[in-house]
Structure formats: structure tokens, C-alpha cells
Amino acid sequence: MTGGNGTPVFISVAELGQRPDEDGPPIAGPASYPPEVTERLAADAATIIARYPQARSALLPLLHLVQGEDGYLTRAGIAFCADQLSLSAAEVAAVATFYSMYRRRPTGDYLVGVCTNTLCAIMGGDAILDALQEHLGVPAGGTTEDGAVTLEHIECNAACDYAPVVMVNWEFFDNQTPASARELVDGLRSGRPPEPTRGAPLCSFRQTARILAGLPDPRPKTPGGPGEATLAGLRVARERGMSAPEPTS
Numbered sequence: 631m632t633g634g635n636g637t638p639v640f641i642s643v644a645e646l647g648q649r650p651d652e653d654g655p656p657i658a659g660p661a662s663y664p665p666e667v668t669e670r671l672a673a674d675a676a677t678i679i680a681r682y683p684q685a686r687s688a689l690l691p692l693l694h695l696v697q698g699e700d701g702y703l704t705r706a707g708i709a710f711c712a713d714q715l716s717l718s719a720a721e722v723a724a725v726a727t728f729y730s731m732y733r734r735r736p737t738g739d740y741l742v743g744v745c746t747n748t749l750c751a752i753m754g755g756d757a758i759l760d761a762l763q764e765h766l767g768v769p770a771g772g773t774t775e776d777g778a779v780t781l782e783h784i785e786c787n788a789a790c791d792y793a794p795v796v797m798v799n800w801e802f803f804d805n806q807t808p809a810s811a812r813e814l815v816d817g818l819r820s821g822r823p824p825e826p827t828r829g830a831p832l833c834s835f836r837q838t839a840r841i842l843a844g845l846p847d848p849r850p851k852t853p854g855g856p857g858e859a860t861l862a863g864l865r866v867a868r869e870r871g872m873s874a875p876e877p878t879s
């Protein structure tokens with residue numbers, strides 16, 4: 631590519647790839663499930679697949695289903711999904727390795743995700759991640775020896791108005807500090823998991839994966855609705871007469 635005067639123009643391109651604390655391919659673990667496990671999972675899979683006009687559309691929930699069985703994606707899980715959906719293992723792995731919610735290493739009972747994206751970083755997310763790495767004695771991506779906590783460094787949790795945010799099995803713990811985050815993981819490791827700031831009570835990572843697969847959620851329903859921080863921007867917009875542009879066809 632050249633500029634207007636014929637001189638070369640070099641475009642800096644960021645190298646894309648997996649996050650530093652994320653395992654790459656290949657997917658490991660056992661190659662197949664015992665027959666009774668296959669039978670049990672197939673019954674769950676049939677319920678999920680029946681919701682879709684085309685079976686292959688159920689791939690993402692089925693990946694959660696097998697993650698709920700193993701705590702991460704194994705070769706057995708990939709083969710199971712491929713078999714249920716008449717896909718090749720390569721097609722399933724190609725999808726599975728695209729999404730960071732599907733894990734390639736065994737996961738603790740609680741996946742603790744610390745956001746260090748822009749707003750959380752400004753509000754102290756990096757300090758929280760540093761504090762937890764030191765407190766737990768594992769780097770981001772690692773799991774404590776007791777198998778209770780996997781620490782993860784994650785990007786925006788879509789909860790920037792409550793920054794800095796920590797998620798445990800995808801439930802929110804808002805407005806965290808290094809001290810409160812240390813208390814949080816201590817509670818998880820002691821077997822007395824704290825209540826999230828909002829949303830449903832915590833359950834284990836494997837149970838959470840089954841809920842994400844679309845299977846029944848046994849947790850009590852909790853009252854929802856936007857919080858004060860979420861509504862603040864809307865209030866300011868109304869006070870100033872701001873509105874979103876009309877959609878164009």
C-alpha cells in the first residue's frame with residue numbers, strides 16, 4: 631500500500647491470539663465417557679436440542695453441558711457434542727476454542743474473574759488482581775491447591791457502572807477493593823460463599839455450567855431491576871433532554 635506521494639505506508643496491526651493466561655489447543659482430558667455418563671448426558675442433550683429448529687444450533691449450550699460434567703472441555707466432551715449434533719470434532723473444537731467461557735483446563739469450584747478493562751482498571755481492577763494473585767498464591771489462570779478457586783483475568787463484564795467488578799461463576803460482586811476481594815475468596819475457600827451483590831446465590835462452577843446449558847435453575851428467584859448507578863446516566867440524559875437517534879431503515 632502506498633500513500634498519495636507514492637511512499638509506502640505501513641499499518642501497525644496488533645497480533646491477535648489467545649490471552650496470555652489461557653491454554654491453547656489441543657483440548658486434552660479423557661477421550662470418551664463411560665456408557666452410563668453418555669446415556670445421562672444424552673437425555674439432557676435431547677431436551678436442549680429439541681428447543682432448536684436445527685440441531686447444530688444447540689452447540690453452545692451443549693458445550694456448557696459437557697463443561698458441567700468435566701469442569702472444562704475435554705476430548706470426551708467435544709466428541710459427545712459432535713456425535714449428538716452430527717458435526718465433526720474439528721467443527722466443534724473450532725467453535726469451542728473461540729469463546730473464553732469454555733475452559734481448557736480443570737476449573738475450581740469457583741471461577742473468580744477480575745475485570746481489568748478500562749473503567750475497572752481506572753477504579754482499581756489491576757490492584758485487585760495483583761492482591762488476589764498474591765493472596766491465593768496462583769497466577770491468573772491458575773487454581774488453588776484445594777481446588778476451590780480458579781483465578782481468571784477477564785475483560786469487561788458489562789457492569790462498568792459498578793467498577794471495579796469481580797465475578798464468581800458469572801455472578802456479580804460490585805465495587806470491590808483488594809481487601810473485599812480477599813475476604814470474598816476466603817469465604818469461597820471456607821465453604822461459606824458470600825452472597826453476590828445482586829442476582830442469584832452462588833452455586834458451583836459445574837452447576838453453573840448446567841444452568842448456562844439451559845437446564846433447570848434450582849436457585850431461588852431474586853428480585854431484579856436496574857440499580858442506582860445504572861440509572862444515573864439515564865437521569866442525566868433526561869435532565870438534559872438527550873435522546874437516542876431514531877433508527878434508520
Ligand code: FES
Nearest residue numbers: 745750787789790
Ligand atoms: S470495564 Fe470492568 S465491567 Fe466494564
